[in-house]
Ligand SMILES: [Zn+2]
């Protein structure tokens with residue numbers, strides 16, 4: 001039996017930690033599998049353009065670095081912690097209307113997918129890579145933030161294309177999803193170390209990416225609220241460096257190549 | 259964190275064309291005071307004018323480990339990166355220093371640069387200082403480097419955002435390989451900018467050495483001057499559009515114009531007097547920056563400073579109007595995010 005978290009953000013989008021820090025953070029806590037799922041936003045919309053300028057989304061220019069870094073960290077995560085690191089993305093459609101906003105996790109994605117297509121096409125594109133399509137926080141997250149209801153509104157039509165629906169995001173459990181008889185999964189949606197106090201998925205399978213994705217597909221999983229005291233973690237260093245990283249290209253531009 | 263201390267370094271030098279004082283520049287690398295280093299010259303062909311120059315120096319300094327590697331396979335992306343791929347693979351040491359051909363190295367420069375490196379350093383870089391400029395556009399070039407770029411570079415450094423400058427990049431291949439090595443910059447026009455970004459994403463630091471590296475400017479033609487700054491400008495624009503489009507508002511003359519307008523409307527100050535006061539303030543502070551970068555900057559640079567500031571407006575408009583650049587005889591289109599591809603006319 002091992003704990004897993006399949007919804008985590010790094011500095012590649014709006015998370016505070018670098019990928020190696022995330023690996024050490026979860027590895028040192030004995031997790032058996034994690035997926036890093038940075039936002040990959042629509043690039044042809046106004047909000048998407050803003051996200052690109054704020055560097056809170058993966059872009060075609062940065063995506064190869066993401067894949068390469070995940071590859072090398074995958075090896076280290078296994079060698080150092082016997083932890084499986086899965087490459088993921090969170091395909092993010094952000095509209096002013098909650099009913100048009102949707103976040104879909106692709107677990108095991110290694111090739112670029114455009115978030116500009118319809119959600120059904122996105123889910124198909126994810127699965128075409130042998131990856132899992134997961135509906136992220138499909139109902140009210142119980143927090144004051146932008147909500148994403150589009151997938152839930154179309155759940156009957158999308159059921160055959162979605163491998164699992166988040167029944168919990170962070171510390172909140174969603175009764176309406178739990179009661180729906182849809183396939184389920186529970187994740188942190190971790191952006192900061194303190195968000196580790198959250199629902200997690202528990203697996204009992206071989207520590208191997210294929211076996212883990214299959215266990216989710218077959219729903220051979222359970223859920224657990226994870227408590228952890230991390231008052232000494234998430235110090236100012238993280239907060240500061242992330243903020244600076246985010247604003248740096250806006251302030252400085254570039255000093256130029258030779 | 260304490261500095262790492264000594265480590266052996268492979269110095270990679272991409273050579274293309276014949277720069278001003280190339281021989282003296284290259285020779286400075288054979289006279290470095292550093293316990294262990296090797297020199298690897300990267301060329302695209304043995305008919306390159308730099309080939310005999312490098313060959314002669316290697317024969318002149320047989321005790322220095324040095325080699326020329328010719329790599330004719332040049333892809334369609336960043337020509338500097340393509341030129342470097344072979345020497346990057348061949349280098350003996352894990353620490354590599356990429357250093358441009360028009361850089362002159364002071365004897366103790368590597369020692370100074372390595373002093374800023376600690377266990378958490380991803381890449382160490384340095385400002386460029388324009389030295390020994392000649393003629394009108396040569397002096398304009400030096401003013402651009404030592405004034406405009408150093409001003410923004412120092413400002414960025416002050417607020418904790420160091421910028422990597424491709425003229426000098428010292429890093430470990432084993433660390434860079436965690437994001438794909440320099441090969442991953444093949445289709446990026448600004449390999450230096452991306453190096454800083456990628457190291458940051460890895461959780462590593464970018465450090466800037468205390469001393470600028472010396473670029474010997476020499477004589478620059480009007481076309482060379484304009485093309486280079488058009489290229490750097492379009493690169494800034496595509497890499498960070500918000501920065502580029504707001505940069506014009508923070509130009510000394512823009513701030514002076516609007517600042518004095520504000521003082522006139524709000525407090526009834528005389529417009530022209532306060533405008534001149536503003537301009538003097540910026541000229542003096544930029545002059546101080548230029549003097550820090552190159553101690554031999556004389557008062558005549560105030561003239562080049564003013565001309566450069568005025569020229570910034572047409573240059574900025576020209577930059578804004580397109581996304582293509584000419585680089586080493588080839589035309590490229592720069593995409594948002596700094597990806598680059600060649601275009602044929
Ligand atoms: Zn989300």
Ligand SMILES: [Zn+2]
Pocket residue numbers: 007009090136189
């Ligand atoms: Zn998320």
